[in-house]
Amino acid sequence: MKRWILWLWAVVAWMGLALAHPFEGNGGYVQGEVDFEPNDATPVAGRATVAWIEYVRVGGLPINPQDCFCTLLFYQGRISATAQPDVQVRMQFNPRTKRMEGVVKFPKPGPYFLILMGRSMPGKQIPPFIMHTIIQVLPR
Numbered sequence: 001m002k003r004w005i006l007w008l009w010a011v012v013a014w015m016g017l018a019l020a021h022p023f024e025g026n027g028g029y030v031q032g033e034v035d036f037e038p039n040d041a042t043p044v045a046g047r048a049t050v051a052w053i054e055y056v057r058v059g060g061l062p063i064n065p066q067d068c069f070c071t072l073l074f075y076q077g078r079i080s081a082t083a084q085p086d087v088q089v090r091m092q093f094n095p096r097t098k099r100m101e102g103v104v105k106f107p108k109p110g111p112y113f114l115i116l117m118g119r120s121m122p123g124k125q126i127p128p129f130i131m132h133t134i135i136q137v138l139p140r
Helices: 002-015
Strands: 023-025 030-036 049-058 061-063 068-075 087-090 092-094 099-104 110-120 129-137
Touching: 030 110, 030 129, 049 068, 049 110, 049 129, 068 099, 087 099
Parallel strands: none
Antiparallel strands: 023 030, 030 049, 049 061, 049 099, 068 087, 068 110, 092 099, 110 129
């Protein structure tokens, strides 16, 4: 248990300003931004909100989010290869807003690890990537 807590604190310290946008992830040089409606507001527990991908860059090269099979994973507790996310959202292109987005409803307030996983859509050529940050979800 102590080792996990130390790991968590190391991640939080490493991410430093992770509550601000844009955020950077590991897995090579990856930058990106995920926003929440309205106007990048802080999400509220129990209330559905739209999350959308503002931009993604891998190795300094811009990635068109429409070329990406992207999934948002949100963990409030332990993160491991076998842990199930508290919330999982498959991002889809919205022709009305012309952006990749998905509806998120957080079950509880508090901090969440946000992980954006992306891979190439069929016929597209983008490198797979993973980005992560910490977000805060407000109580109702």
